[in-house]
Amino acid sequence: GQNIDQPTEMTATEGAIVQINCTYQTSGFNGLFWYQQHAGEAPTFLSYNVLDGLEEKGRFSSFLSRSKGYSYLLLKELQMKDSASYLCAVVPYNQGGKLIFGQGTELSVKP
């Protein structure tokens, strides 16, 4: 089975850097996704890691270590609009689209 853990809430300051961690226990998976979800809106795709290492995309970066069962999302130069929930999800082997989601991390960015 799969079990995905994320911190429930985090607070950070505008302009700072924040790292949101995701740990998982799974028998095997194709890759790991990060989604952003603003209150009352749909989740939107941020990143997808298949291989170990860091994937950078503008102010957002995502890291995966399969051997450690660990991923993180790094947000740089935080802006107020980054206040949202960040969802970690894995897709099990041969189960494309059937994502298993963590509960999400609610990030609050303060001035």
Added chain:
Amino acid sequence: DAGITQSPRHKVTETGTPVTLRCHQTENHRYMYWYRQDPGHGLRLIHYSYGVKDTDKGEVSDGYSVSRSKTEDFLLTLESATSSQTSVYFCAILGPTGELFFGEGSRLTVL
């Protein structure tokens, strides 16, 4: 914009009544999904479809049925709604690199 629309966006109903939520997509995607999102549980897969008239159960399928008579429409039906089915329901389609694109969500309240 993945061309996904959900209807209705908001619905209040009474226990025991039937409810149907509709997901409509305009880009001929083969794979479609219904998720529900609840505090403390994150997003959980209800049912999915891998083609016209081809559907299968997800993690939390009890009390729900689906139908897909044409590519563009995926219907989720609650035959007899219960209060435990109060939730936000998201439809999603599978993108070209394995990511999910979500509709705007349908908020259902069962009194």
